[in-house]
Each structure stands twice: as C-alpha cells, then as structure tokens.
Amino acid sequence: MKHAVTYELLKTDQRTKARRGRVTTPHGTIETPVFMPVGTAATVKAMRPEQVKEMGAEIILSNTYHLYLRPGHDIVKAAGGLHKFMNWDKAILTDSGGFQVFSLGALRKITEEGVEFRSHIDGSKHMLSPEKSMEIQNALGSDIMMAFDECAPYPADRNYVKNSLERTTRWLKRCKEYHQNMENQSLFGIMQGGMYKDLRYESAMQIVDLDLPGYAIGGLSVGEPKELMLDVLDDCVDHLPAEKARYLMGVGSPDYLFEGVERGVDMFDCVLPTRIARHGMAMTSYGRVNIKNAKYERDFEPLDPECDCYTCKNYSKAYLRHLYKCDEMLSAMLLSNHNLHFLVKMMGNIRTAIEEERFLEYKNEFYAKYGRF
Numbered sequence: 001m002k003h004a005v006t007y008e009l010l011k012t013d014q015r016t017k018a019r020r021g022r023v024t025t026p027h028g029t030i031e032t033p034v035f036m037p038v039g040t041a042a043t044v045k046a047m048r049p050e051q052v053k054e055m056g057a058e059i060i061l062s063n064t065y066h067l068y069l070r071p072g073h074d075i076v077k078a079a080g081g082l083h084k085f086m087n088w089d090k091a092i093l094t095d096s097g098g099f100q101v102f103s104l105g106a107l108r109k110i111t112e113e114g115v116e117f118r119s120h121i122d123g124s125k126h127m128l129s130p131e132k133s134m135e136i137q138n139a140l141g142s143d144i145m146m147a148f149d150e151c152a153p154y155p156a157d158r159n160y161v162k163n164s165l166e167r168t169t170r171w172l173k174r175c176k177e178y179h180q181n182m183e184n185q186s187l188f189g190i191m192q193g194g195m196y197k198d199l200r201y202e203s204a205m206q207i208v209d210l211d212l213p214g215y216a217i218g219g220l221s222v223g224e225p226k227e228l229m230l231d232v233l234d235d236c237v238d239h240l241p242a243e244k245a246r247y248l249m250g251v252g253s254p255d256y257l258f259e260g261v262e263r264g265v266d267m268f269d270c271v272l273p274t275r276i277a278r279h280g281m282a283m284t285s286y287g288r289v290n291i292k293n294a295k296y297e298r299d300f301e302p303l304d305p306e307c308d309c310y311t312c313k314n315y316s317k318a319y320l321r322h323l324y325k326c327d328e329m330l331s332a333m334l335l336s337n338h339n340l341h342f343l344v345k346m347m348g349n350i351r352t353a354i355e356e357e358r359f360l361e362y363k364n365e366f367y368a369k370y371g372r373f
C-alpha cells in the first residue's frame, strides 16, 4: 500500500550518523534535517502563516489535545480541515494528545482503553483513546498523524516503563487499525522505553514490524540530564530503520538540534523559540540575548549582526528592549520571528554542511561563537 508520506535518504555523513534526506507529503516536500515550528492552537504564536512560510518553514506541528478541547475537531473539520482553517498550505504534523494530557490535563486514569482526564481549560471530563485520537487527527486532516502513546515520566521504574511501552505498542496497533484516509494522511509510530536501552530496543522491534513511513523517539526531553538523554538517543536511533524518517519529539534548542542531527535524527519540534521570545529571550549567533538587560538600553545595533530576518534588518536591541518593557505585543511578534528564523536558517546551514561533508566543522564553528548553552 502506498504511503501518503514517504522518506528518501539522500546522503549520510562519513564521520557521524548525520544524514540528509527528504520527506514527501500531500502538502509538499520537507528537506531534512528539519526543525518544525510549533502551532499548538492552530497558530504559530504571534506569527502570520506568510511569515512562517517566508522564512523557509515547510512543516509545522499542531496539537490534537488542544484542538479537540478548543474549538473542537468537528469545527475544524467543518472549516475544511486544519490547513484551510489556519490558512497554512504546506505540511502539518499533529501530535496525538498523549503527552499533552500528562503535561497539561489533570490526568485521572490510564487504562487499556485510554486516558481519562479533566480539561485544563474548564475542568470538564474527557477520554482520549487510540481510536479517538485517530478520529480527531483524521478530522484535522494533518499530513502526519502521531500514534496515541504514553510518554513515561522521568524517572520511572523499569517495570512501569516496560508495561507502559507494551501498552503503547498495543495502542499503536489500534491506531493503525482505525486509521482512515490512508491515501492523504500517514501514521508515525512512537518508540518509548524510558532511559532503559534494552526496553528501547524492545519498543523499536515491536513498532518497526508495522511498516510505518516514519518513527518518532518519544519519552525524551522530559527532564532527564542532557548526557543521559544523548546516550539513550545515540543507542536507540540505530534500532530504527535507516530508510524511514526519524523524529525526536520536543527537542529544539540549538545544542540539542546539533547533537540530535549528529546521532541520525531527521525531524525535530519544540515550543522553545516562540516561548522564550515571549519572555524577552533571543537566540543569536553569539549566544542568548536577554533583551530585558539594562545594557541594551542604548544599544542601537540589531539583535544578531549575522541575521537577515525582518527583525534584525529593521529594529535595534534598544527598541526591542523598550517594547518588552512596555509589554507591547510587537515584542513577542518580532522576537518570535527572529528566533524561528534563526533555527530554520540554522537547520538549512546544517543540511548544506552535511551535503558538503563538513557537518562537524560547522557544529564546532557554531558552538565556538554561541558560547555557553
């Protein structure tokens, strides 16, 4: 059966596991490695879709949990689907709701059936299951639908993680069973297994058999130490098929992106660039800039001398500091635009570096300039 979404491996770095590829979807192709801007409630916060497209983003992420609760997937469906509703005509990946229930909703109960929770918006009682998550994502019409899984907390004991990953595998089979609309939407499986390398292997073996077009590494970036995360990641990427897309969920600061690419990851997403923007923080070639800092009061230079984004071409740090101090909406708009542009451009530079066999040199050059993460 032909998948709606396919991955093509174009080149693997000779010295690391970094790889250059391409994901093809019904809403266009995506050059990888790729960072996906997050548009949780059907908007990349403080950004117009044209700006997100203009910076070169080819795919964004949205969330089943949020859109189910508000406005409701029936309304998005009636609008013609999420692409039409939010005026975004490139690719969309939707997360399945599992992680968001744990991180946002007031979790009530996990059973074989699914997850009972109370809405973080109005406290109303709800149930998400593999079938319900697929129904919602089919209604949203996203190109890539994530399987309904349980992201085990960190730390979690081995027995809990083992039982949880086995239930996640059973849930994945139910997702695949229920999934309609195969010709327009593809399902990605999600590997779990906590920080236990042997359980990660077990999870991978169980999900790879289902021959899906892409697989995510879940259960990471959940508060574990960086070196532990990278050690587990390094090990578990190898258990995923080389000819399928590999997506590391919830990762998105520059250092984690470089380290993830180096270990063979193709796709990333994180709220970080837009979230820290709303708190006056910018990512620049020379490290993070906290625009609130008094030292920028009379600094009439742009945020990043090496950045060609709209914000850096037209505004100074002094002005951006002023906007933030006045709590002006334009502050979040300009800093979000810059941070997203910075990461999307950085991934473009990474892709070129892989093509030219100089990924490690580019990484070291970037780290030397960026300084402390």
Ligand SMILES: Nc1nc(=O)c2cc3nc(NCCN4CCCCC4)[nH]c3cc2[nH]1
Pocket: 095, 096, 097, 098, 099, 100, 146, 147, 149, 150, 151, 152, 190, 217, 218, 219, 220, 221, 222, 249, 250, 251, 270, 271, 272
């Ligand atoms: N379906 C699903 N399964 C996961 O295991 C998962 C694991 C994840 N881990 C993260 N980490 C996000 C960390 N993020 C960093 C910046 C501030 C907000 C939290 N997001 C995730 C999303 C996930 N989605």
